[in-house]
Amino acid sequence: MIRELDKMSVSERQDILQHxxxxxxxxxxxxxxKNNNPNLAPFSFFNLFSTDPPIVIFSPCRRVRxxxxxxxxxxxxxxxxxxxxxxxxxxxxxxxxASADFDRGVDEFTKAGFTPEKATRVRPPIVRESPxxxxxxxxxxxxxxTRGGAGNLIIAEILVVHIxxxxxxxxxxxxQQKIRHVARLGGDWYCQISQENLFTLPKPAFPxxxxxxxxPEAIRKSPVLTGSELAKLAGVPEIPKAEALAESESYLFQLxxxxxxxxAQEVHRHASSLIAEEKIAEAWQILLLIHPNNRNEQKYF
Numbered sequence: 414m415i416r417e418l419d420k421m422s423v424s425e426r427q428d429i430l431q432h433x434x435x436x437x438x439x440x441x442x443x444x445x446x447k448n449n450n451p452n453l454a455p456f457s458f459f460n461l462f463s464t465d466p467p468i469v470i471f472s473p474c475r476r477v478r479x480x481x482x483x484x485x486x487x488x489x490x491x492x493x494x495x496x497x498x499x500x501x502x503x504x505x506x507x508x509x510x511a512s513a514d515f516d517r518g519v520d521e522f523t524k525a526g527f528t529p530e531k532a533t534r535v536r537p538p539i540v541r542e543s544p545x546x547x548x549x550x551x552x553x554x555x556x557x558x559t560r561g562g563a564g565n566l567i568i569a570e571i572l573v574v575h576i577x578x579x580x581x582x583x584x585x586x587x588x589q590q591k592i593r594h595v596a597r598l599g600g601d602w603y604c605q606i607s608q609e610n611l612f613t614l615p616k617p618a619f620p621x622x623x624x625x626x627x628x629p630e631a632i633r634k635s636p637v638l639t640g641s642e643l644a645k646l647a648g649v650p651e652i653p654k655a656e657a658l659a660e661s662e663s664y665l666f667q668l669x670x671x672x673x674x675x676x677a678q679e680v681h682r683h684a685s686s687l688i689a690e691e692k693i694a695e696a697w698q699i700l701l702l703i704h705p706n707n708r709n710e711q712k713y714f
Contacts, residue, residue: 416429423477423560423561423562424477426562427477427562428599428600431457431597431598431599431600432598432599432600432602433599435596435597435598435599436596436597436598436604437457437458437459437460437596437597437598438457438459438460438499438500438594438596438597439455439456439457439459439499439500439508439595439596439597440455440456440457440459440469440471440497440498440499440500441453441454441455441497441498441499441500441504441508441511441540441543442454442455442456442471442473442485442495442496442497442498443495443496443498443522443529443537443538443539443540444484444485444488444489444492444494444495444537445488445492445494445536445537445538446487446488446491446492447491447492449536450518450520451520451521451522451529451537451538452484452485452488452521453511453521453522453525453527453540454473454483454484454485454511454512454521455500455508455509455511455512456471456472456473456485457596457597458471458472458474458564459471459472459497466570467570467571468552468568468569468570468571469497469547469549469569469571470566470567470568470569471497471567471569472557472564472565472566472567473485473486473564473565473567474562474563474564474565475558475559475560475561475562475563475564475565476561477561477562478561479561480559480560480561480563482565484517486554486565486567489551489554489567490554492536492537493550493551493554494535494536494537494548494549494550494551495535495537495549495551495567495569496532496535496537496538496539496540496546496547496548496549497546497547497549497569497571498539498540498543498545498546498547499543499544499545499546499547499592499594500543500594500595501543501544501592501593501594501595502593502595502605503542503544503593504527504540504542504543505595505603507525507526507527507542508525510524510525510526511524511525511527522538522540527540527541527542528540528541528542529541532548532573533548533573534548534572534573535548535549535550535572539575543577544576544577544579544580544592544593545574545575545576545577545580545592546574546575547569547571547573547574547575548571548572548573548574548575549569549570549571549572550569550570550572551567551568551569551570552568552569552570553566553568554566554567554568555568579591580592589611590608590611592606593605593606593607594606615648617647617648618648618649618650619650621650622647622648622649622650623647623649623650623651623652624647625643625644625647627647627652628643628646628647628652629652629704631677631703631704632646632700632704635681636678636681637678637681637682637685638681638684638685638688639685642684642685642688645688645693645696646688646693646696646697646700648693649693649697652697652701653694653697653698653701655698655701655702655705656698676703677703680699680700680702680703681700683699684696684699684700687699
């Protein structure tokens with residue numbers, strides 16, 4: 414399916430884009446107007462864009478139905494400060510309740526059952542229940558249009574971060590397994606982060622990895638190895654030197670009676686199983702037995 418966005422309605426675009434561009438972190442933003450009336454609302458058009466200076470951006474878009482602006486945006490135009498709260502599984506339903514389209518002047522802290530606390534350097538109040546709070550001053554407001562669905566980029570500099578003790582490890586650092594983030598998907602869908610679906614992914618070799626084009630051709634064009642598996646092999650700084658590993662040699666000799674295309678495929682399947690166990694060095698060694706670094710030479714095949 415190919416869709417041209419300029420030929421679609423705003424609601425159709427929104428449905429596609431919010432499903433495709435996901436998951437999105439949720440900023441629960443507190444603001445105040447010039448009369449010190451607080452407002453609290455969640456936004457999933459939000460992310461980190463710089464650490465020096467520490468900059469986050471969120472976007473309270475105009476309402477699709479009539480093009481009107483959100484109270485958060487109007488407040489920031491009057492008082493250019495905000496507190497951005499990270500939404501975890503414990504406060505998700507309360508944050509969702511704060512998204513209701515209450516009349517101007519209604520206190521969402523009260524409606525959503527949150528506890529307001531005084532911030533240290535900005536005027537909007539803090540949500541006590543959030544695991545992490547970012548006190549921010551607004552450095553730029555950039556409207557993207559005047560029609561319904563148009564964004565208003567709020568570029569904010571983080572001044573102070575409040576971190577709950579419950580998400581720290583014994584060393585006093587944030588433990589990713591304890592934050593229990595939630596994120597926005599399309600429509601009414603959300604996702605949650607738990608220990609079961611967390612994983613680590615080491616960065617490629619520093620300063621350079623060999624990349625796909627550095628792989629021996631027979632490996633790069635493998636009918637067995639997937640793109641993800643080849644990427645793991647290509648993340649090394651150089652092709653390893655072949656080593657005499659008894660285990661690899663023994664495995665290979667068991668296949669010597671299969672000197673055909675299937676022989677190489679069996680070796681590649683074994684390499685695939687090693688890669689699945691994150692045994693990248695071992696996978697390289699088994700592959701180098703039949704695909705030596707010297708491409709004009711083949712040891713066994």
